[in-house]
Amino acid sequence: MLMRAPNIVLAAGGTGGHMMPAEAVADVLVRDGYQVSLVTDTRGNSISNALVDVDRHVLKTASHMGGGIFGKIRSVLSILKSTLQMRRRFKKTQPTVVVGFGGYPSLPAVLAARSLKIPFVLHEQNAVLGRVNRFVAEDARVLALSVQDTAKVPVGAYTEVTGNPVRQLIAKLSNIAYAVPLGFGDVRLLVIGGSQGARILSDVVPAALALLPEDIRQRIEMTQQARPEDVGRVIAAYEDIGVRARVQDYFEDVGSLLLRTQLVICRSGASTISELAAMGRPAIMVPLKIAADDHQSANAAAIAEAGGGWVMQEDDFTPEALAKKLEHLLTDMSDLRNASEGMRMVARLDAAERLASIVVSISEESEAPK
Template identity: 65%
Template sequence: MSAGTPYIVLAAGGTGGHMMPAEAVAGVLKNKGCKVSLITDKRGDAIGNALAGFDRFVLDATSHMAGGLVGKLKALVSIGKSTLQVRKRFKAERPDVVVGFGGYPSLPAVLAARSLRIPYVLHEQNAVLGRVNRHMAEHAAAVALSVTYTQRVPEWVHTVVTGNPVRQMIAKLANLAYAVPLGAGDIRVFILGGSQGARILSDVVPAALAAFGNDCRHRFDVIHQARPEDLERVTEAYKAAGIRARVQPYFDDVGSVLTRSQLVICRAGASTLAELTAMGRPAILVPLAIAADDHQRANAEAVVAARAGWMMEEKAFTVEALHEKLETLFSDMGALRDASENMRTLARLNAADELAALVISISKKEGKA
């Protein structure tokens, strides 16, 4: 590393919702001449296509969400151990800025940075400031928000609205037009459960589509992300209904799938919504009911308020209710077109650039660049 080259450490993990924004920012920072490393956990490391080629340090850690008194004690021990490991790493090669993307893996990295007086930035993907970010916000150089109306942000915290970064491959496809289903042509539906899949979507969607008449069923062209243990039954359900479907546990080519999709049925995770807004794809959103602070509901409500999609709570997400909603949408394709246009109004395509610029500016203020 040459003198004056900023060294930035990104801390993210757990799910694609944390890893994908980190990957987007890492690419911009690298292109601007920064050295970039990743601190993650085993789940983040298992998302093999994320931040490939970047130096990484994998924490052997227990989630702070572990239940019960024993679980919480184990989590505290794990956090302490991981923080000491990260401190040792930072002492060997001191970062100019540490960026935490929320979730468990960011906590030891940010704690280590704070103890060593290394400036750190927090990025919040959701419409509710997460627990780790709330606890660590007070001493952050900045808290970068994805939306202006983010809830539970302390008044004294320095915030900057950057948006939620999307991967370069998504940003490049953002200007492709939305194709409204017409006549007797295909109706292309993408069922996306996030990086971990979603069983409720596999339970409900195939049956709701199968409830259509034969003429309509033959028009469906479905791409469905399902958990590995659900692949066989979901595939068989579509086959029995005569519906064309590709069912996989994970899609590396989400951008190309979204390009051809006319309706997305998915969770309301922040990264999923950032990609939908970038590409202007209308969606039926099913917020994860157990999400911390009910943040997926807050994410979905913003989309509904913009008339860019429709929310169905888990308790109301039944085969009958979804079938009725789909019948309405497919009988009035104009609603899908309007939702697509409205979805685009929520996009912030320059979010990765804005967040990277913020991080570099903080590095310069520290006299490191």
């Protein structure tokens, strides 16, 4: 049996894209008897259904570099203040290893670990190495990657490909087959915009469905995530065109929704893509145009190359273009079946176990008598 580590620290925050992989790894570590704590920021702490039973320390650090010179100065000072705070905490708690999941909220914990010579591991969810991970990658014991050919990895970084950990709920549902509607039966669409929602999906998708032939539109059962301020108008838009729709600002039961979904329209954040791949659900992906280093386009390109879905850039994501794509996919369902198989080809269902194994190994080395 593995030795029990006194304290493994996971540092993640900002969005679900960072928090969900941390939760998946925490589940494995806790299951195996390890003490796990989380360092996050106020945004990460507000994701109420993630890492519920893990001890957490919430920083007031900046979630990103603020705009303009004064904003950037404030962000840097905030990170430095939080780093000193984490140094004091680590001197008391003496973690054996710190695991950073990227994003600015993870940086203070990683910098504190580096300054105290505590080994740290980094995990990158996207197909382009994030700026924070890039900054400290060469000092990490291991930089764990989700994608084999991740861009912008420093030459001196030691890397291992683990995949992107998905939540236990999703992993357990991954062996359930994709169901293609028989004949001209109902087809279930799911629209999700990540943990923050996406206004462009609320603007374009209902308008696109309004352009579909009546016989196709009547077959659609829509479930859509929208920003709170958009929920009312999206519901009204679907009522006007006679589409059965369930619209909410957040869904906690994404796993069960994916089970009954034939096609997803979504952003291409790493966690969204990984969960779709695990469950083999084809997707029309609309990368966030302003994402750092255009990493969402890189994520989507990897899926499209494997045949798991279709990419529509924001500038091309019009009601007319989406309606044309949907009419084709919902008429000849064989493309959806093939895309489901393509999605499953890129899934790494053992990613959480792989990453946890790396973390435990380094933790044991740190605990060993010198």
